[in-house]
Amino acid sequence: MSVVVEVVSVSVAQRLQEVSLALPGAGVSCVLGQNGAGKTTLLECVAGLLAPDKGTIYWQSVDLESVPLTEQAAVRCYQTQGDSMQFELTAREFLSFYTQGAGSDLIPDELETVLEVAVLLDKPFVRLSGGEQQRVTLARTLLQNWAGVLAGKCLIVLDEPLKGLDIRHQRIFLQFLRTLAGYGNQVMFSCHDINAALSCADFACLLKQGKLLAAGPCMEVVTTESLQQVFDCEFEFVPALNCGIYLQKP
């Protein structure tokens, strides 16, 4: 069973104010908002990596503060916005370092198909391009708990996973997030590309200046009006393909 998350009146000084939301048991949720809106802060709280000053995070109706760190780590995959690396490790060494116990195949076929990291493994991580580093770190994030991910038991929290990815890798990775949710995992990610996020997510959290403006099914909470409120610019909805896209008005 995936991790059911509830956030109740969570505040972090200067960063989040009285945020409450409940994520569906399995699915994909996106967090949208301007720079500094509190997206990373919310993701860190949900992932159990930042204790709120006020309020409570529940996983499976249990106060996260009472869940031992090892138990949290066993069902969580977390990706920060940018992994810095001080050492001249190859991508293979970097992945091995984080994925001890992942099995004999360093990169499972399913991950390789999506992230195409095999060709990068023998290069020094620090000399990979930004997007290549992102693909390796996305692999590392999922390999942290790969067995749990395959079993659909994980909370997968990704801070700007599309950062640096070319358009093809973005599309493939977003489709893969749906696959992971289909296994039963709870996926939550932040993103600055509204249309990319909405092509994948079924639930959206809209943040502005540390406050939650809305959270709920994308079809209900994402509108030209709510986006204007979140981003302080005007949008037009253009029907396209089988859904539509939001364009920023000039």
Ligand SMILES: Nc1ncnc2c1ncn2[C@@H]1O[C@H](COP(=O)(O)OP(=O)(O)OP(=O)(O)O)[C@@H](O)[C@H]1O
């Ligand atoms: N460790 C910290 N201590 C104090 N304030 C912080 C800390 N980290 C971030 N902030 C502040 O909290 C606010 C929210 O930051 P956060 O990183 O959550 O925003 P964000 O929505 O993820 O932004 P971005 O889109 O730029 O990544 C910002 O004003 C930021 O300056």
